[in-house]
Amino acid sequence: MKIIVCIKQVPDTTEVRLDPVTNTLIRDGVPSIINPDDKAGIEAALRLKEAAPDSEITVLCMGPPQADVALREALAMGCDQAILLSDRAFGGADTWATSSTIAAALKKLPYDLIITGRQAIDGDTAQVGPQIAEHLGLPQASYAEAIRVEGKRVIVKRQFEDRYQIIALPLPCLITALAELATPRYMSVAGILDAYREKRVQVWDLAAIRDTVDTANLGLKGSPTRVKKSFTKQAKGAGQVLRDLSADEAVEAIVGKLREKFII
Amino acid sequence: MDFALSKEHALLRQLYASFAENEIKPLAEEIDETERFPAETVAKCGQYGFMGVPFPKKYGGQGGDTLAYALMIEEISRHCAATATILAAHTSLCAGPIFMAGSEEQKQKYLPPLLRGEKLGAFGLTEAGAGSDASMQQTKARRDGDDYVLNGAKIFITNAGYADIYIIIAMTDKSKGNRGISAFIVERDAPGFSIGKKEKKMGIKGSSTCELIFEDCRIPAANLLGAEGQGFKIAMRTLDAGRIGVAAQGLGIAVGAFEESRKYTRERKQFGKRIAQFQNTQFELADMGSRIEACRLLVYKAACEKDAGREFNLYSSMAKYLCGGLGSDVTRRCLQLHGGYGYIREYPLERMMRDAKIIEIYEGTSEIQKVIVAGQLNVK
Numbered sequence: 001m002k003i004i005v006c007i008k009q010v011p012d013t014t015e016v017r018l019d020p021v022t023n024t025l026i027r028d029g030v031p032s033i034i035n036p037d038d039k040a041g042i043e044a045a046l047r048l049k050e051a052a053p054d055s056e057i058t059v060l061c062m063g064p065p066q067a068d069v070a071l072r073e074a075l076a077m078g079c080d081q082a083i084l085l086s087d088r089a090f091g092g093a094d095t096w097a098t099s100s101t102i103a104a105a106l107k108k109l110p111y112d113l114i115i116t117g118r119q120a121i122d123g124d125t126a127q128v129g130p131q132i133a134e135h136l137g138l139p140q141a142s143y144a145e146a147i148r149v150e151g152k153r154v155i156v157k158r159q160f161e162d163r164y165q166i167i168a169l170p171l172p173c174l175i176t177a178l179a180e181l182a183t184p185r186y187m188s189v190a191g192i193l194d195a196y197r198e199k200r201v202q203v204w205d206l207a208a209i210r211d212t213v214d215t216a217n218l219g220l221k222g223s224p225t226r227v228k229k230s231f232t233k234q235a236k237g238a239g240q241v242l243r244d245l246s247a248d249e250a251v252e253a254i255v256g257k258l259r260e261k262f263i264i
Numbered sequence: 265m266d267f268a269l270s271k272e273h274a275l276l277r278q279l280y281a282s283f284a285e286n287e288i289k290p291l292a293e294e295i296d297e298t299e300r301f302p303a304e305t306v307a308k309c310g311q312y313g314f315m316g317v318p319f320p321k322k323y324g325g326q327g328g329d330t331l332a333y334a335l336m337i338e339e340i341s342r343h344c345a346a347t348a349t350i351l352a353a354h355t356s357l358c359a360g361p362i363f364m365a366g367s368e369e370q371k372q373k374y375l376p377p378l379l380r381g382e383k384l385g386a387f388g389l390t391e392a393g394a395g396s397d398a399s400m401q402q403t404k405a406r407r408d409g410d411d412y413v414l415n416g417a418k419i420f421i422t423n424a425g426y427a428d429i430y431i432i433i434a435m436t437d438k439s440k441g442n443r444g445i446s447a448f449i450v451e452r453d454a455p456g457f458s459i460g461k462k463e464k465k466m467g468i469k470g471s472s473t474c475e476l477i478f479e480d481c482r483i484p485a486a487n488l489l490g491a492e493g494q495g496f497k498i499a500m501r502t503l504d505a506g507r508i509g510v511a512a513q514g515l516g517i518a519v520g521a522f523e524e525s526r527k528y529t530r531e532r533k534q535f536g537k538r539i540a541q542f543q544n545t546q547f548e549l550a551d552m553g554s555r556i557e558a559c560r561l562l563v564y565k566a567a568c569e570k571d572a573g574r575e576f577n578l579y580s581s582m583a584k585y586l587c588g589g590l591g592s593d594v595t596r597r598c599l600q601l602h603g604g605y606g607y608i609r610e611y612p613l614e615r616m617m618r619d620a621k622i623i624e625i626y627e628g629t630s631e632i633q634k635v636i637v638a639g640q641l642n643v644k
Contacts, residue, residue, distance in 0.1 A: 072275060186282065186312050189317050190327055192275045193276075195272075
């Protein structure tokens with residue numbers, strides 16, 4: 001089976017700084033990691049490969065040149081090949097432009113299963129995975145908490161707030177992984193050394209995908225999303241504390257407040 | 265000259281740091297308190313390649329270098345010096361001499377299970393009457409047909425009881441002095457080989473330290489490491505290289521205590537201020553941070569000299585000497601910054617301080633390091 005895992009390199013902190021002009025993230029100086037949901041996707045792919053050793057895992061990342069280290073980490077965990085989609089023309093992309101770019105690259109690769117993370121901890125959109133599936137016309141299952149391959153189909157347990165859904169998809173298809181899907185293994189020492197000495201990260205620029213993408217859909221200019229304003233949320237004022245109430249009085253008081261604010 | 269780590273070394277450090285934080289730190293207090301050998305950690309270390317970092321892949325190693333190994337010992341020692349001792353004795357003192365002096369057959373037979381972490385290694389040189397003066401070996405090995413027969417006892421042997429493979433130094437011809445000393449590979453189940461009493465130590469309590477007893481212990485002659493009479497040289501060269509790891513251990517212990525103190529002094533308030541706001545705290549941490557960085561450069565230099573194939577003895581002894589002092593000095597001062605809490609076992613400082621002392625003693629005391637450095641500097 002040919003598996004492609006799409007990953008994103010994200011800042012390892014909740015204190016992201018924003019460029020005041022473009023309202024995009026400033027990545028310099030902030031330690032970077034593989035997005036946690038994506039890393040679970042890598043682990044899930046590695047387990048599928050352990051069950052079917054002739055499988056091949058390609059890991060794909062769109063990002064600036066320094067995203068190379070995220071791909072090396074994936075290689076050091078055991079992925080077979082890595083592709084970095086990197087070109088100034090891809091910069092500043094919103095989810096539409098990002099998914100257009102990644103889908104263009106995927107059109108050039110053989111695959112049975114594509115795994116992406118559910119959402120990135122920097123943007124939190126959860127849109128790129130599903131959009132890629134739409135660009136490629138693939139069946140998709142988001143929020144995967146467990147997956148199992150059975151012949152030519154994959155069984156996915158999808159997690160919702162109040163229920164699970166277990167569905168079967170025909171291969172090829174796309175799955176977006178929750179962090180709960182699989183706890184990622186560590187890299188190994190030899191894995192790291194091989195990732196730099198024996199494996200390589202292919203860099204694909206615009207020229208590499210020009211024939212599978214409409215360049216009007218790339219980068220900041222191809223992004224229909226307009227950020228009106230980005231800001232750090234301020235703490236709200238202190239809440240109202242109700243003391244010394246019995247359980248019944250407390251219920252009465254809370255329901256009353258909710259009615260008062262037309263919440264219920 | 266570029267002091268930055270290579271990309272692969274930087275990623276290795278990231279691996280070691282996260283592994284130590286998640287897998288080793290949570291056990292450090294318990295294995296110290298109960299003097300328990302952390303077999304489960306050693307198994308995990310094998311799984312991720314930590315048991316064979318600086319050896320070629322063809323023998324089951326990871327294909328790394330001495331710097332990659334030193335970084336591992338440093339990162340692990342930040343959280344648990346006992347675990348670092350287990351790995352260092354296994355890597356430098358057992359796999360090291362087999363790789364350095366072993367025949368191709370010995371390497372093929374013994375290195376793969378050691379380096380994959382399926383077997384654990386140990387090294388027996390010290391005796392009751394042969395400490396810093398290692399030439400006073402009383403353990404004897406006598407050739408008998410296709411075997412050697414060993415008699416005697418070793419003391420203070422790290423990993424004893426848990427190790428499967430032991431490098432044992434013994435006298436084969438007393439009339440030749442140091443040139444009558446030989447090295448042997450002894451397997452745990454060799455007839456006549458037993459483990460004596462387990463020592464109760466001040467620190468690194470999670471590592472096992474026992475006596476080894478040889479009573480007409482019979483091993484195949486094929487287990488002679490190098491030639492007869494080369495044992496003293498093999499032992500000394502083994503220790504020369506091992507000192508880089510021990511130095512990294514002293515460095516790591518100091519870094520661990522330093523980081524704990526940086527965190528603590530930012531939180532602890534007295535006289536209405538965080539104690540990090542007092543200049544005494546700032547000066548202490550500034551001084552210790554500077555010393556740590558200087559020692560780190562020396563450890564890495566010793567490792568890089570070895571990796572470059574140059575003579576590294578001077579640097580490994582300097583590094584071990586200074587890092588031994590660093591560990592003891594920094595842990596003592598960091599404990600002081602913690603005040604009463606530093607003295608309480610709930611905080612890791614008192615453990616770090618107890619652990620640090622061994623760096624000034626084992627694999628050549630600080631005094632022996634100064635003898636080596638003086639010799640290398642041709643001071644007579």
